[in-house]
Amino acid sequence: MTWCIAEPARPGGTAWRAVAAAALMACGAALAPAAHARSLAETEAALERAESKDRTLYQLQAGVAALREAKLDVATRHLDEALDAIESVYSNAEGAAKARSLWYEEGAKDFKGEPYERAMAFYYRGLVYLTEADYENARASFRTALMQSSFAEEQRYRSGFATLMFLDGWCSQMLGDTAQAAEAYAEVAKDRKDWTPPSPDAGMLVVAELAGAPRKIGDGVGNHEIVYRRAKRTPEKRIEIAQGATPLRLYPMEDLYVQATHRGARAIDRIIDGKVSFQKATGAIGDAAANLASEGALINVALDGSAGRALGGLAAAGAIVSLVSANVKPRADVRYWANLPESLHLATLGAAAAPLGELKLFDEAGQPVASDELVRREWTDPKGRRLVWIKTRR
Numbered sequence: 001m002t003w004c005i006a007e008p009a010r011p012g013g014t015a016w017r018a019v020a021a022a023a024l025m026a027c028g029a030a031l032a033p034a035a036h037a038r039s040l041a042e043t044e045a046a047l048e049r050a051e052s053k054d055r056t057l058y059q060l061q062a063g064v065a066a067l068r069e070a071k072l073d074v075a076t077r078h079l080d081e082a083l084d085a086i087e088s089v090y091s092n093a094e095g096a097a098k099a100r101s102l103w104y105e106e107g108a109k110d111f112k113g114e115p116y117e118r119a120m121a122f123y124y125r126g127l128v129y130l131t132e133a134d135y136e137n138a139r140a141s142f143r144t145a146l147m148q149s150s151f152a153e154e155q156r157y158r159s160g161f162a163t164l165m166f167l168d169g170w171c172s173q174m175l176g177d178t179a180q181a182a183e184a185y186a187e188v189a190k191d192r193k194d195w196t197p198p199s200p201d202a203g204m205l206v207v208a209e210l211a212g213a214p215r216k217i218g219d220g221v222g223n224h225e226i227v228y229r230r231a232k233r234t235p236e237k238r239i240e241i242a243q244g245a246t247p248l249r250l251y252p253m254e255d256l257y258v259q260a261t262h263r264g265a266r267a268i269d270r271i272i273d274g275k276v277s278f279q280k281a282t283g284a285i286g287d288a289a290a291n292l293a294s295e296g297a298l299i300n301v302a303l304d305g306s307a308g309r310a311l312g313g314l315a316a317a318g319a320i321v322s323l324v325s326a327n328v329k330p331r332a333d334v335r336y337w338a339n340l341p342e343s344l345h346l347a348t349l350g351a352a353a354a355p356l357g358e359l360k361l362f363d364e365a366g367q368p369v370a371s372d373e374l375v376r377r378e379w380t381d382p383k384g385r386r387l388v389w390i391k392t393r394r
Contacts, residue, residue: 116260211392
């Protein structure tokens with residue numbers, strides 16, 4: 001939440017007006033993600049206009065838009081460029097140094113994404129490898145994605161990204177490596193107790209991406225804090241596909257909102273903390289002035305309201321100083337990958353499975369819902385294995 005105040009009516013004082021104007025400008029300058037381009041043409045146009053620090057974000061969004069339009073070569077190009085940029089954050093490049101610096105405002109950094117976003121970048125590249133029957137590189141991509149999901153700048157955490165563990169196992173199964181497949185599936189089962197591994201003859205993978213991306217929002221005075229919210233107006237929570245007499249119910253393997261909100265310590269917290277000592281001193285002045293005005297309200301009652309204008313001005317001054325103080329503090333990086341899904345749902349089928357029919361979406365209460373943005377893509381790789389990819393939102 002960003003708090004803005006209007007300048008109170010009071011006589012004279014150009015310095016007062018200047019401070020108030022600065023505070024109002026600070027309120028309006030809160031970092032926000034760029035408008036979400038929808039089609040591939042729109043995302044590529046946005047990429048052309050993007051500042052260098054935002055190019056990776058737009059490349060990722062263009063990669064997914066290309067997948068939606070079944071343009072695998074275009075998706076590969078955008079994703080590979082984005083992955084190169086993501087991996088470069090550990091180099092000596094100027095942009096990488098900015099990303100690590102305690103003294104740059106977070107919005108000035110080259111975008112590299114949060115752990116779940118970096119993981120999803122490698123996930124999509126792995127899906128493209130699957131369409132080419134390149135199971136070795138697909139598995140390597142999913143394993144790198146798993147590593148990215150566990151790495152949060154300064155610390156490593158055990159990843160609970162079950163989808164990536166499953167896809168690691170699926171690639172091993174396609175390669176005939178039953179031992180590694182079983183090991184990966186056992187890891188999945190630790191986190192998903194009711195999940196059933198694929199049958200030995202499975203050769204079709206169905207992946208459905210439902211609803212919209214977790215939203216990253218700046219909160220607090222000066223927008224120096226990050227909060228996550230679920231996507232708006234995307235009610236679909238479950239999916240099933242007609243298949244003979246019994247519909248195929250896809251397993252809800254992942255909730256990206258949970259991935260986004262359970263990452264532990266992140267570098268952005270450390271960057272904010274890096275200026276706390278400077279901010280506390282400045283902030284205390286504003287807080288003290290505001291408190292004095294609050295306590296002065298009792299005096300105002302005793303004076304029958306005659307002190308109101310002066311005390312009101314003092315309260316406003318305290319609020320403005322607090323706003324300016326918060327604006328000096330680095331504001332949170334609220335850029336986020338806007339065409340990610342909220343959840344991932346999976347199913348596998350054997351060679352003798354009945355053909356797949358109509359899709360149905362359901363909300364949390366089990367009621368049918370619709371999406372006029374739904375796409376369904378199917379690819380058969382050179383070895384005859386099939387990938388069905390469904391996405392309900394742009």
